[in-house]
Amino acid sequence: MSDTHAHSKCSCKQCGGHIEFPSEGAGMWIRCPHCGEKTQLTGPSSVPKKKSKSYLSIVILVIIGIAAMTFNIVRWVRRSHSSPAPQATTQTPAKPATAQKPAPEPDLWKGFKPGPVSIDKSGKSRLVYAVVAVKNDTDKQRFGVKVTLDILDGQGEKLGTTSDYTQFIDAHKEWTFKALVAYPKATAAKVTAITEE
Numbered sequence: 001m002s003d004t005h006a007h008s009k010c011s012c013k014q015c016g017g018h019i020e021f022p023s024e025g026a027g028m029w030i031r032c033p034h035c036g037e038k039t040q041l042t043g044p045s046s047v048p049k050k051k052s053k054s055y056l057s058i059v060i061l062v063i064i065g066i067a068a069m070t071f072n073i074v075r076w077v078r079r080s081h082s083s084p085a086p087q088a089t090t091q092t093p094a095k096p097a098t099a100q101k102p103a104p105e106p107d108l109w110k111g112f113k114p115g116p117v118s119i120d121k122s123g124k125s126r127l128v129y130a131v132v133a134v135k136n137d138t139d140k141q142r143f144g145v146k147v148t149l150d151i152l153d154g155q156g157e158k159l160g161t162t163s164d165y166t167q168f169i170d171a172h173k174e175w176t177f178k179a180l181v182a183y184p185k186a187t188a189a190k191v192t193a194i195t196e197e
Helices: 049-082
Strands: 007-011 018-022 029-031 038-040 112-114 118-120 128-136 142-152 158-169 174-181 188-196
Touching: 112 142, 112 188, 128 142, 128 158, 128 188, 142 174, 158 174
Parallel strands: none
Antiparallel strands: 007 018, 029 038, 112 128, 118 128, 128 174, 142 158, 142 188
């Protein structure tokens, strides 16, 4: 006697096990004979409406899970690279900062040190001199030393120049130069050059 009822086959949505059932049972929910979980019977004539929704939900959940894992991994990698691990090697302590010495001023007079300049109007004659003492501040004798001075009036305006000369100045010695001033309105003078032949 032949079986007049048509049968269909489907897979369990939970474990994937094969289930054979009468075709009129398509769309029903049963407990899977393999895993015991609820699953819907599907057949060729019955396309369950919830199938696409359940697969879509699973796909969305998987994508969200992967995105969350990726985000957390990226954060962990960035943190591990931004904060360097403590080094096992002993580091030498940093030297305390010391105040830097100011750069020495350039030696404008190349080893000569001029003192203050005065205008000497004393004496019996009417001659006026600009007087300045210059020290040879080096360890060697200097030869053919010439001092040039600007002559100034009461307002500090330059009236002209004058100079004096000596054949030599010994090491660490001083020489007083007396340069003749030919300007009656002269009240001051300043050294502008010290040269050596």
